[in-house]
Amino acid sequence: MSFESDIVKIVGKNNFSSDIADLLSYSRDSSPIRGYLPDCVVLPRTAFEVSEVLKLANKEGKKVVPRGGGTSPCGASIPLSDGCVIIDSVRLKGIQFNEEDMTASIKAGTTWAELIRYLKKFDVKPMFVGPHSGYSATIGGGCASSAIGYGSAKHGQIGDSIVTLEVVLPSGEIIYTGSAANPNAGKFGRYCNGPDLAGLFIGSHGIYGFITEVTLKVEPIPTYVDYFTFGFNHIKNSIDFIRELQKKTIPEHAVIYFDKNTIHKFGAEGSKSLVSIVIEEEDAEIGEAKSKLVEKLSKKYDAFYHNKCVSQSLWTKNLFDSIPSSGREGIWVQSCHRIPLSRLELSINKAFRFFNNKMKKYNLKIPLCMSATVVSGQNSNFVSTFLFKENDQNLNNKIFKIWDQWIDIILRENGGCPYWIGYKWTINLYKYLRKSYFDILWKLKKILDPNYIMYPNMILLRKD
Numbered sequence: 339m340s341f342e343s344d345i346v347k348i349v350g351k352n353n354f355s356s357d358i359a360d361l362l363s364y365s366r367d368s369s370p371i372r373g374y375l376p377d378c379v380v381l382p383r384t385a386f387e388v389s390e391v392l393k394l395a396n397k398e399g400k401k402v403v404p405r406g407g408g409t410s411p412c413g414a415s416i417p418l419s420d421g422c423v424i425i426d427s428v429r430l431k432g433i434q435f436n437e438e439d440m441t442a443s444i445k446a447g448t449t450w451a452e453l454i455r456y457l458k459k460f461d462v463k464p465m466f467v468g469p470h471s472g473y474s475a476t477i478g479g480g481c482a483s484s485a486i487g488y489g490s491a492k493h494g495q496i497g498d499s500i501v502t503l504e505v506v507l508p509s510g511e512i513i514y515t516g517s518a519a520n521p522n523a524g525k526f527g528r529y530c531n532g533p534d535l536a537g538l539f540i541g542s543h544g545i546y547g548f549i550t551e552v553t554l555k556v557e558p559i560p561t562y563v564d565y566f567t568f569g570f571n572h573i574k575n576s577i578d579f580i581r582e583l584q585k586k587t588i589p590e591h592a593v594i595y596f597d598k599n600t601i602h603k604f605g606a607e608g609s610k611s612l613v614s615i616v617i618e619e620e621d622a623e624i625g626e627a628k629s630k631l632v633e634k635l636s637k638k639y640d641a642f643y644h645n646k647c648v649s650q651s652l653w654t655k656n657l658f659d660s661i662p663s664s665g666r667e668g669i670w671v672q673s674c675h676r677i678p679l680s681r682l683e684l685s686i687n688k689a690f691r692f693f694n695n696k697m698k699k700y701n702l703k704i705p706l707c708m709s710a711t712v713v714s715g716q717n718s719n720f721v722s723t724f725l726f727k728e729n730d731q732n733l734n735n736k737i738f739k740i741w742d743q744w745i746d747i748i749l750r751e752n753g754g755c756p757y758w759i760g761y762k763w764t765i766n767l768y769k770y771l772r773k774s775y776f777d778i779l780w781k782l783k784k785i786l787d788p789n790y791i792m793y794p795n796m797i798l799l800r801k802d
């Protein structure tokens with residue numbers, strides 16, 4: 339029996355492909371990085387099928403790459419070596435809403451847009467609402483890459499909403515984290531029954547196992563919602579405004595935009611930075627008090643441009659569409675990373691200097707966008723994105739050089755930390771993270787994945 343016919347036995351022939359057109363598309367994600375061609379693609383429907391595929395891959399010594407929506411902008415769901423099998427989560431669909439415990443158990447291949455649409459029927463929503471790629475990105479992919487996005491000012495990253503996980507280990511064993519470790523308990527608590535095992539898989543990019551189900555906290559759709567967009571003459575003022583706001587009253591969502599393109603797009607000419615805020619409350623009186631505080635603080639920091647429409651459209655009809663729609667102008671080169679608000683101004687000034695120098699040096703005329711999404715407390719996700727047409731090899735080479743240099747500055751000088759990682763960050767993290775950190779990741783890898791089948795060369799670069 340061949341590996342192929344054994345796999346077909348598990349998932350059925352319609353859920354297996356070694357067609358060259360399919361393999362080519364799975365060698366790419368939404369980054370400009372080209373991966374190796376996989377050997378085949380498998381689409382299991384249940385955790386049991388994932389488990390059977392992994393057992394077989396172990397037996398045959400096949401490498402496995404987990405794939406969600408393939409929206410990684412950094413080469414994170416493509417084979418980084420040859421001979422790989424892609425396990426695509428697209429058929430792992432389904433949501434179970436638990437009204438009493440206010441949780442939803444979601445199969446890994448469900449997209450954020452599907453989740454929101456489903457929960458709306460019950461008048462609830464996820465606390466962390468999803469990344470900007472939520473039309474295509476999956477809950478499993480978000481968990482494996484620690485997604486940040488809509489709702490992060492109050493609710494942080496996806497991990498902060500995670501209650502329990504169902505994961506298939508590289509050996510094929512299916513495990514449950516938190517309260518779900520006790521079959522008599524249910525899925526209601528993350529930090530119980532001993533150490534937090536969910537944390538091992540959040541942000542792991544699949545190196546320790548394939549996530550098949552994520553249980554998230556949900557909340558009622560609030561009755562009070564208010565929107566603000568403020569323009570500032572000084573970047574410092576906008577950051578100080580957000581810092582004080584985060585201390586005094588937590589908005590649901592807050593983003594600062596720094597680049598001329600976005601400021602122009604939002605019609606806020608003359609501003610050096612633009613802040614978009616969403617306030618949500620179940621109780622209108624509390625909501626109104628919060629809105630008043632936002633207005634008061636905006637005056638204290640000399641906000642001069644006021645508009646409700648921009649943040650309203652980003653939060654409602656353009657949810658999940660504001661960034662993907664800009665992709666029509668070219669492919670993104672992004673460098674999202676965590677940085678505390680206390681170091682954001684320095685990082686932005688450095689980014690302006692760096693990118694302006696490079697644009698001049700290489701005579702580049704490509705759009706550059708810069709923003710920071712506020713992440714619970716005094717944290718942020720700073721992203722610089724530039725868009726370029728991929729069909730010019732000469733331009734590609736220059737862009738890749740700039741990308742590497744900027745990532746190096748983030749890690750070496752700014753002390754920034756990536757959360758979605760992929761190939762680009764993997765090769766750079768090795769230069770800067772403590773050896774003891776990688777040592778422990780390797781020890782865990784050897785225990786959980788002794789045959790080194792799960793996503794080789796992702797986060798853990800093999801030295802032999």
Ligand SMILES: Cc1cc2nc3c(=O)[nH]c(=O)nc-3n(C[C@H](O)[C@H](O)[C@H](O)COP(=O)(O)OP(=O)(O)OC[C@H]3O[C@@H](n4cnc5c(N)ncnc54)[C@H](O)[C@@H]3O)c2cc1C
Pocket residue numbers: 367368403404405406407408409410411414415427446468469470471474475476477478479480481482483484485486487488543544545547548549550661662758793796
């Ligand atoms: C336009 C655009 C906007 C974006 N905006 C944001 C944003 O606001 N916030 C943000 O955080 N990211 C953003 N991203 C990056 C990306 O969309 C997110 O990282 C997203 O969460 C990835 O989900 P995915 O389903 O596409 O996963 P993939 O890209 O398919 O995979 C991501 C990683 O997770 C692993 N993986 C996938 N599924 C599983 C699974 N079931 N089990 C184990 N491992 C798995 C993959 O191997 C890979 O390493 C954006 C990307 C684009 C293109």
